[in-house]
Amino acid sequence: MTGQPKPSGVESIARTVPLIYFGAAHLALTTACLAVLWSPRSVAGFFYHARMVGIVHLVTLGWITFSILGAIYIVGPMALRMPLPPRRGDAVACALALSGLVGMVGHFWIESFAGMAWSAAAVAAAVLFVAARILDALPKSSVPRAIKLHIALACINIYLAASAGVLLAFDKVYHFLPGFVVANVFAHANLAAIGWASMLVVGIGYRMLPMTLPSKMPSGPSLYASAVLLEAGVLGLFVALIVRSALVWPWALIIVAGFGAFARHVIWMIRSPAPRPAGAPRLDFGVLHAGLAGLALLVSIVIGLALSIAPTSAWTLQAAAAYGVVGLLGFLAQMVVAVQARLIPMFAWYWSFARSHGLIVPPPPLSARDRTLQALTLTGWAIGVPVLATGMLRMSGSMVAAGAAALLVGVLLGALDNVCVLVGIARSRCAPTSAARTLKIVLDPGR
Numbered sequence: 001m002t003g004q005p006k007p008s009g010v011e012s013i014a015r016t017v018p019l020i021y022f023g024a025a026h027l028a029l030t031t032a033c034l035a036v037l038w039s040p041r042s043v044a045g046f047f048y049h050a051r052m053v054g055i056v057h058l059v060t061l062g063w064i065t066f067s068i069l070g071a072i073y074i075v076g077p078m079a080l081r082m083p084l085p086p087r088r089g090d091a092v093a094c095a096l097a098l099s100g101l102v103g104m105v106g107h108f109w110i111e112s113f114a115g116m117a118w119s120a121a122a123v124a125a126a127v128l129f130v131a132a133r134i135l136d137a138l139p140k141s142s143v144p145r146a147i148k149l150h151i152a153l154a155c156i157n158i159y160l161a162a163s164a165g166v167l168l169a170f171d172k173v174y175h176f177l178p179g180f181v182v183a184n185v186f187a188h189a190n191l192a193a194i195g196w197a198s199m200l201v202v203g204i205g206y207r208m209l210p211m212t213l214p215s216k217m218p219s220g221p222s223l224y225a226s227a228v229l230l231e232a233g234v235l236g237l238f239v240a241l242i243v244r245s246a247l248v249w250p251w252a253l254i255i256v257a258g259f260g261a262f263a264r265h266v267i268w269m270i271r272s273p274a275p276r277p278a279g280a281p282r283l284d285f286g287v288l289h290a291g292l293a294g295l296a297l298l299v300s301i302v303i304g305l306a307l308s309i310a311p312t313s314a315w316t317l318q319a320a321a322a323y324g325v326v327g328l329l330g331f332l333a334q335m336v337v338a339v340q341a342r343l344i345p346m347f348a349w350y351w352s353f354a355r356s357h358g359l360i361v362p363p364p365p366l367s368a369r370d371r372t373l374q375a376l377t378l379t380g381w382a383i384g385v386p387v388l389a390t391g392m393l394r395m396s397g398s399m400v401a402a403g404a405a406a407l408l409v410g411v412l413l414g415a416l417d418n419v420c421v422l423v424g425i426a427r428s429r430c431a432p433t434s435a436a437r438t439l440k441i442v443l444d445p446g447r
Helices: 009-038 050-078 088-110 113-140 145-174 181-212 221-242 249-270 285-309 314-355 371-394 397-427 435-443
Strands: none
Touching: 009 050, 009 088, 009 314, 009 397, 050 088, 050 113, 050 181, 050 314, 088 113, 113 145, 145 181, 145 221, 181 221, 181 249, 181 285, 181 314, 221 249, 249 285, 285 314, 285 371, 314 371, 314 397, 371 397
C-alpha cells in the first residue's frame, strides 16, 4: 500500500522505545559475555571485585531489567489490559537509563566509584519513573486483583532495591553504611532478583503462559498465595541478610513456597490445554526456553537452601557464584528469551497492521521465526549456563570461558533472529482484505 501517512512523534516513541530497550539489553548481555571471555580467570574466583560487579550489572540491569522495561509497554496493553502508551517522558527515561548503565559499568571498570555512584542514581531514576507509570496505570487494568498485586509489589520492591543499590554505590565513596558490605550486597541482589524480576515473571506469567502454551487462564483466590509468600519471604530475607541473622533459612523456605504456589498453577495450565492456533509449530522454542528456565529455578532453589544453612566458607562463596549464574542467567535471563520468542513477532505484526490502518494483514506472527536460528539459540543457552555455573563452582577459567562462549553464540543468534522477525514483518506486503476477513485473521492469526 502506498501513500501511507508518516507516524506522529508520539507513535514513533511508542514504536521505538521498546525496541531501544531490547537492543540495549542484547548489547549489554553480549558485552558481559565478551568481558568474561576476555579474562575468565578473573571471574572464576572471588566475585566481589569492581569489574565482576560491573559484569553482573550488565546482566541484571542491562539484560533483565531493560528487557522488562521494553516488554512492559507491550505486555501492559496486550496481556494485562493496562493502557501504558510511551510518551516523551519515557523516551527521556530510556536515554537516561542507557547513559547511566554505560557510565556505571565504565566507572566500575576503571574503579572510579564517584562516577559509578552518580551513574547508578541515573539508572535508578529511569527505572523508578517507569515503575511509577506502571503503578499509575495498574488500577485501570481488567485482570484479576491477585495478578495486579504481583505487579504492584514488584514495583514497590524495585523502589526498595534501587534505593538500596544507590546507597551501596555512594557507600563505596563515603563509607557510611553499617554492617558487612558483602551481606548488604546479597540483600540488595536478592531483593532485586526475587522481589522485582521474579515477582513480575510470576505475575505476568499467569497471563503470558496461557497465551504461549496455549492453555486456559488460571483464576481464583489461590493466585494470591504466590504474591503473599514471595513478598513475605523476600522482605524477611532482606532484613535477615542485613543484620547477619542465623535465621536466613526460614525466609528462604517461604520464598520457595511462593514459587511452589506458582508452579502448582503452571502444572494446572499444562493439564488444561486450549486449542492451538492453526499453523502454530508443534515444537515451540519459547516453551522450551521457559522449561529450561524452570529447571534452572529448581537448581537455584536447591543451592540457595544449602547456602542458607551452611556456615560461610570458601566453598559457600564458590557455590554462591554458581547460584548467581543459575538463578540470574538460567532462570531470569532465559525467561526473557522465552517471552521475547512470542512477544517480538506480535509487536512487529501489530505495528505493521496498524501502519496500514487495518487494510493490509501481514503474515501471521507464528510463522515469522527462523526455526534453525531458534534451535541454535536454544542450544547455546542450554550448554552455556550449566558449563558457566560449573566453571564458577570449580573455579575453572577454561570452563567459564567455554560457557561464556556458548552463551555468546546463543545471544547473538537470538538477536539475529529478532532482527529478521522485525525486518521481515515490516517489509511484508499482503493483499488488502475485507473487514470480515481482517477480523478473522486478527482473532486467529495462525490461519
